[in-house]
Amino acid sequence: MDRLFNDLLECTPPAAPVRGTFPQVNVWEDSDSLVAEAEIPGLTMQNVEVFVLGDELTIQGKRGETSGEGVTYHRRERGLGEFSRVLRLPVAIDADKVSAELRDGVLTIRLPKAQAALPRKIQVKS
Amino acid sequence: MTTQMLEQSAPADVVRTERTRGGRCYQPNVDILESPGELTLYADMPGVRSGGVDVRFENGTLTLCGKVEPRQKEDTNFLLREYGIGDFHRTFQVSEVIDAARITAEFVDGVLIVHLPKVEAARPRRIAVKTN
Numbered sequence: 001m002d003r004l005f006n007d008l009l010e011c012t013p014p015a016a017p018v019r020g021t022f023p024q025v026n027v028w029e030d031s032d033s034l035v036a037e038a039e040i041p042g043l044t045m046q047n048v049e050v051f052v053l054g055d056e057l058t059i060q061g062k063r064g065e066t067s068g069e070g071v072t073y074h075r076r077e078r079g080l081g082e083f084s085r086v087l088r089l090p091v092a093i094d095a096d097k098v099s100a101e102l103r104d105g106v107l108t109i110r111l112p113k114a115q116a117a118l119p120r121k122i123q124v125k126s
Numbered sequence: 127m128t129t130q131m132l133e134q135s136a137p138a139d140v141v142r143t144e145r146t147r148g149g150r151c152y153q154p155n156v157d158i159l160e161s162p163g164e165l166t167l168y169a170d171m172p173g174v175r176s177g178g179v180d181v182r183f184e185n186g187t188l189t190l191c192g193k194v195e196p197r198q199k200e201d202t203n204f205l206l207r208e209y210g211i212g213d214f215h216r217t218f219q220v221s222e223v224i225d226a227a228r229i230t231a232e233f234v235d236g237v238l239i240v241h242l243p244k245v246e247a248a249r250p251r252r253i254a255v256k257t258n
Contacts, residue, residue, distance in 0.1 A: 024208035028198060037197070039172035039209060041236035066157050066168050074158040078170055090205060105172030105236015106197070 022083045023059065023107075032118060034089060034111040041105030042078075048102065050109055052095045057111065060084035091117040150212030154190065154238075158218075162250050165222065165242040171214045172236040173197065179238055181231045188218045190238060223248040 023038040038059055040048065048061035062082045092114035100109045154169040171179070171192040178193035192214035225245045232239050 021208075025206060026198075026204060026208060027206040028202045028204045030203075034205070039170075039236075041170040041172040042168075042234075044235055066159065066166075068159070068161060071159040071161045071166075074160060074165075076157050077155040078157045078168060079155075087206075102235075104174060104176075105170070 021085060022079055023085060025059070025085065025087060027087070032113055034091065034093065034113065036087065036109040036111065038085075038107045038109075039105060040102070040107050043102070043105070043107075045100075045102050048107065050098075050100045050107070052093065052098050052111070055089045055092065057087045057089055057109065058084065059087075059107065059109075093117070150210050151215050152210070152212050153216045154192070154214045156216070164244055165220070165224070167218075167238075167240040167242070169214070169216070169238040169240075170236065171233075171238050173211065174214065174233070174236065174238075176233045179231070179233050181229075181238070181240055183220075183224070183226050183229055183242075186220050186224075188220050188240070188242070190214070190216050190218075190240070192238065 023040050025036055025038045027034060027036045029035070036057060036059075040059075040061065040063075042063055043061055047063070048059070051058050060083060063078075063080045065080050066078070089111065093111045094114045097112040098109065100107060102108075154171050156170070157168040159166045159168075167188075167190075169190055169192075171190075171194075173194045174192035175195070178195075180189075180191040180193075182189040182191075194211055194213050197211060220242065223245045224242045228243045230241045
């Protein structure tokens with residue numbers, strides 16, 4: 001029981017400095033679109049690229065170093081350098097209507113489903 | 127001489143601080159740099175609005191808090207979920223003499239930057255050596 005409470009109340013420690021995949025992505029779906037969200041703090045739209053090719057979504061960019069002259073590091077947990085992440089999407093999407101927004105370090109990509117992938121209501125004749 | 131900046135870890139017998147707000151809480155990843163004049167801390171807090179950041183320095187303890195509003199509805203149908211969303215919180219013990227009155231902080235693109243200037247006495251000074 002003690003352990004359960006500790007797990008609930010304590011903050012989750014930061015992920016290891018070197019992560020296998022960056023950025024981490026959440027994807028969800030509503031009736032007409034897929035939405036992909038990634039946390040990329042410190043980046044602006046100038047150093048991020050998002051593109052869709054077929055059923056693949058690519059997020060790539062570069063995060064610069066927070067360095068200066070004559071500084072020493074006490075801690076260095078934030079990743080830096082170039083990254084590229086490719087996700088395979090489960091449904092066909094309309095590449096022309098994809099939109100992306102970056103706000104406070106959160107990248108949100110809205111991917112409208114292609115006409116063919118939208119659910120269609122079938123009239124049942126009686 | 128390097129300044130120590132230790133993360134505060136509560137001993138096992140100390141009662142842990144509990145949060146009144148429910149939900150998950152995460153420790154932000156940080157970079158801490160020391161230059162001759164100051165310590166600079168960078169903390170990744172994606173999703174925090176600039177009004178939701180709270181930085182406190184008290185008795186040598188630096189506390190960073192970032193409030194994150196939920197971005198998705200609870201019944202969202204996730205196809206892929208690689209990270210959780212919740213508030214950020216982390217505490218540091220700063221042993222170097224910091225000039226508390228001159229601490230400044232800024233929040234840019236999801237990154238909190240805290241400047242902790244050292245008091246004059248703690249800055250390294252170069253001593254001119256006289257020669258005959």
